[in-house]
């Protein structure tokens with residue numbers, strides 16, 4: 001093939017088709033593969049060709065509960081390559097490898113001024129879409145990134161960092177936010193209940209804050225991964241009494257702080273029991289409304305504090321980007337399953353019913369196509 005032929009082939013690879021594959025949410029537990037139009041972009045917007053999009057617990061919850069109207073295309077832990085830019089975009093050009101946040105707050109309203117960004121009305125607007133009601137759009141081949149996200153919430157991936165590592169910026173941000181809410185002091189002891197990917201990230205961040213971290217899970221496979229990432233004090237909850245183990249390691253007091261990284265309300269009581277008087281419990285996975293029985297004297301007499309943290313904080317964006325892009329933690333190690341887009345329904349099924357061997361599940365709309373792997377991409381552990 002001559003040079004002209006190669007150029008032609010390259011431009012054909014780069015050209016944007018009129019339609020694409022997407023995993024479309026059509027109702028409760030109903031996600032279908034459909035062919036939809038590739039989104040059109042405006043002057044200040046860009047079109048992202050998705051490489052990897054993480055499956056998040058909140059996606060699964062929306063699919064399982066029907067909390068949102070249909071149709072929608074979910075997916076918000078998105079990394080990929082800029083495929084096209086609008087006339088007014090100066091910061092990016094086609095070929096740039098980036099991640100895009102799907103929510104960015106206004107920074108000026110009452111909630112933003114009080115740093116409760118997740119309550120800001122602009123923040124609640126979703127700025128990435130693959131069509132239908134904007135809902136992230138990462139579970140499609142292409143995503144339209146709207147102007148305020150291009151300006152404030154799109155970040156370049158450095159050479160040498162993979163799309164897989166980069167797609168963790170949003171979940172890491174939510175975890176840093178949770179750790180900040182706990183106000184850990186160096187030397188404190190933290191118990192992290194649940195060692196799925198999020199529990200492990202929370203544990204590593206707790207250690208980074210200077211705390212001694214104890215982890216527990218029912219699955220020894222998960223504790224092994226936790227240990228390989230530096231979390232060596234593990235408790236196999238299927239064999240041992242977690243509360244007693246923690247007391248034994250803290251002169252009978254209990255942990256200074258407990259993080260609940262499992263979405264089970266039945267674990268709130270043991271989490272409080274494992275906390276010392278005056279300690280804190282962070283609910284991190286309790287995303288469903290409901291009711292629980294709490295011992296009021298644990299809060300009043302024992303002065304234990306129940307805290308919550310949800311979603312990401314724009315104030316922690318730079319820190320979370322640094323943590324991920326500097327590879328302070330090998331996040332690729334948390335990915336157990338990679339699915340092509342055509343197998344998205346299976347990916348959701350597995351993520352919703354975790355197996356001992358399953359950790360982070362990602363969908364990779366762009367992994368099979370030629371020419372878009374990113375020249376500096378590293379794929380260790382795959």
Ligand SMILES: [Zn+2]
Pocket residue numbers: 056057058076077170171
């Ligand atoms: Zn998420």
Ligand SMILES: [Zn+2]
Pocket residue numbers: 105106107108109110111112120121122123
């Ligand atoms: Zn605001």
